Amino acid sequence: MQDLEKMVNDYVNNELLDFNNIKLGELKGNNYKQKVLNRLFSRKWSRKAQFEEAKKYTEEKVDNILNNNLAFLFCYCFGGYKHFWSPTYPEPDWAEIFTIKYLMEYVLPIATTYNNGVNIEFESEEVALTYMNNTPQEGMDKYNDTLKKIISYINENNNYPINLSLVLARDFYDKEELLSKMKDYKKEVEKRFSLLDEEEKKIRLKRAETNIMWKGKEDLTNISEEEKNKFIYNSRILNEAFLDMDYELRGKEYFEKENLIPLLGSFGLGAGGEAWLHLASNKSSMVDFWAGMGILEIREDRIIEKIISRKQYDQIKDKLVKVKLNNKFTNISNNYSWIYVYQGKLPF
Numbered sequence: 001m002q003d004l005e006k007m008v009n010d011y012v013n014n015e016l017l018d019f020n021n022i023k024l025g026e027l028k029g030n031n032y033k034q035k036v037l038n039r040l041f042s043r044k045w046s047r048k049a050q051f052e053e054a055k056k057y058t059e060e061k062v063d064n065i066l067n068n069n070l071a072f073l074f075c076y077c078f079g080g081y082k083h084f085w086s087p088t089y090p091e092p093d094w095a096e097i098f099t100i101k102y103l104m105e106y107v108l109p110i111a112t113t114y115n116n117g118v119n120i121e122f123e124s125e126e127v128a129l130t131y132m133n134n135t136p137q138e139g140m141d142k143y144n145d146t147l148k149k150i151i152s153y154i155n156e157n158n159n160y161p162i163n164l165s166l167v168l169a170r171d172f173y174d175k176e177e178l179l180s181k182m183k184d185y186k187k188e189v190e191k192r193f194s195l196l197d198e199e200e201k202k203i204r205l206k207r208a209e210t211n212i213m214w215k216g217k218e219d220l221t222n223i224s225e226e227e228k229n230k231f232i233y234n235s236r237i238l239n240e241a242f243l244d245m246d247y248e249l250r251g252k253e254y255f256e257k258e259n260l261i262p263l264l265g266s267f268g269l270g271a272g273g274e275a276w277l278h279l280a281s282n283k284s285s286m287v288d289f290w291a292g293m294g295i296l297e298i299r300e301d302r303i304i305e306k307i308i309s310r311k312q313y314d315q316i317k318d319k320l321v322k323v324k325l326n327n328k329f330t331n332i333s334n335n336y337s338w339i340y341v342y343q344g345k346l347p348f
Helices: 002-016 032-041 052-067 094-111 129-133 137-156 175-194 198-210 225-255 310-319
Strands: 072-078 118-124 162-168 260-264 293-298 303-308 321-324 338-343
Touching: 002 094, 002 293, 002 303, 002 321, 002 338, 032 052, 032 094, 052 260, 072 094, 094 118, 094 137, 094 162, 094 293, 094 303, 118 137, 129 137, 129 225, 137 162, 175 225, 198 225, 225 260, 303 310, 310 338
Parallel strands: 072 118, 072 260, 118 162, 293 338
Antiparallel strands: 293 303, 321 338
């Protein structure tokens, strides 16, 4: 165990938490615009091909940025919370670190060859989750406060021409106005939902169910099956209403900024994510960082950073080893005083 602890601590301190060791890739293409687009569209970073609509939208943004000498603003849209299934709830864990370094590597060759600036902005969308998923607001506040500290630390301790930031959707408008618009728009979303085929309905409702915290802001664990199904349905409808109304309230002010290129995680592969680029969460994972947990897979010849889902965690939890850590991030969150390690090849 001492050898394992030393190996893991050496890796965490000398590799993972070194924010100046990111690999500088090479831009390839016939001209600079094409080089940038080739980087952004490469399946190395997304695992699956980008939607044609997203490629067209992104190319228009890149054209505008280059023609007008604007800074690149890559906006990573995410949930703004840690999923309650994770042992690290409610704060960020190693998954967030994995994804941040992955995104920095993704844009680094652009940042080092473009003189007008490259920024990565994490855009937290937790504003209506208490209302939709019964998620306690205090947990989400703690998550975003901790993530701000992580981002601040990384900005202060890397030498790359990339600036990181975090913005909260709730800072752009009055929350009560948003909720009122969502309620008014609900019938329109229900009509749209009713036109879907039954299989698609099941997929969307199942996805909604996985995000509901039955024992959260209120204790809903003892409600009837009928009430449970009604809550799941409302959660799905309100989620779609939120996306539309959020965009109505701040689309032009924020998302349509002339230099903003939106990025989505794996949830961007689902319905409604066709217009924006999607990315993997790191080199070896597709699970979104806020919905998963970061662990290390230790094989004989290497250490692999993995972000695992709730289902994957349940599959391997009895074989995970909790390793104590000593590093500068322990002052930010207790979640960085340890990490789960899986020894051998993961079964997924």
